[in-house]
Amino acid sequence: MTALREIRADYDDRTIVVYQAYAPATAANSVAAGRFVEPFSRGRMTWIKPSFRWLMHRSNWARKPGQERVLAVRITREGWERALSEAWLTTGDPEAREVSAVHVQWDPERSAAGAALNHYSIQVGIGRQLVDSLVDEWTVSLTDLTPQVHRISGLIKAGRNAQAVRLLPTERPYPLDPALARRLGIGRR
Structure with missing residues (x-):
């Protein structure tokens, strides 16, 4: 059974994949440079x-x-994990949220077809205080998934959901220190 709140991700021993959507110029320039550059x-x-x-x-x-x-x-x-350790839930103390370098919110996870599921996915807002760390220290690679995204979407629109699901990135529960997991509201039902 899936926990109410759980970080599910594509990760290995050293890295984790997170996703972002951008305007074409931001994505193209950044992918070409191999790191985030203007207009990011x-x-x-x-x-x-x-x-x-x-x-x-x-x-x-x-x-x-x-x-x-x-x-x-x-x-x-x-x-x-540094970002998560500095995070505050957006539903928590408003004063703490104002000064927090990182915000966390939980939103309903989605099926491949877009339906809301009965468990939640994490969204992590990296504030101005840590954006330089994200860009200059933490980012290992950038990969443009747009052609794959459009292919999967086309399969879903054509009613070929099983084929589309096979093309989705593999995500599994991400292990966290239990105290940090509790602070972020992970695992509660």
């Missing part, structure tokens, strides 16, 4: 999501204006 903004919060399906729902399969390109951003687990 270091001056604002950037949200990273380890749930591919949730981002597909949010970006309408890379068709929402300003979100036409989907990137898989491989970052270090050390950076990911």
